[in-house]
Amino acid sequence: MALNFRTLSIVSAAVSGALFLTLLFVPGLVFWLFQIPASDSAAFLARRAAVLFLGFGVIVWRIRDADASPAIQAICVGWGVAMLALAVLGSMEFVRGFAGVGIFAAVAIETF
Numbered sequence: 001m002a003l004n005f006r007t008l009s010i011v012s013a014a015v016s017g018a019l020f021l022t023l024l025f026v027p028g029l030v031f032w033l034f035q036i037p038a039s040d041s042a043a044f045l046a047r048r049a050a051v052l053f054l055g056f057g058v059i060v061w062r063i064r065d066a067d068a069s070p071a072i073q074a075i076c077v078g079w080g081v082a083m084l085a086l087a088v089l090g091s092m093e094f095v096r097g098f099a100g101v102g103i104f105a106a107v108a109i110e111t112f
Contacts, residue, residue, distance in 0.1 A: 009064035012079070015109060016057030023050035035100025056082075083110040 003011075022029055027046035031038040059075060066072050087110040093099040 006064050009060045013057045013061035013064070016053045016060065019053040020050045020057060023047065023053065033100075033102035033105065035102055036098070086110045 023046045027043050027050075028038055030046060031042060036042065056079065060079065063072055063075060087107045090099065090103045090107045090110070094101070094103050
């Protein structure tokens with residue numbers, strides 16, 4: 001099945017929404033999955049990351065029906081760069097021993 005822009009936008013918005021809810025309300029799940037120690041500081045950063053994912057989700061939800069344009073292309077390139085950077089960073093943190101094997105669930109989603 002070939003993904004069209006609308007479908008990919010909806011899926012991206014749904015994933016962003018799920019990350020928003022998880023990081024805001026159940027950050028311990030992410031800490032457990034990535035095998036990182038939970039702390040007040042980590043929860044603080046998780047809540048801040050949650051809000052960023054909320055913003056990303058709203059952006060991709062709102063552009064789902066937009067026609068091709070330089071602005072849409074810029075949003076897509078920015079989103080792709082952010083996801084690729086997160087995937088590379090997650091892989092590097094695993095190699096450095098700061099994250100457990102669960103990080104590769106995030107890396108797979110970010111790479112997709």
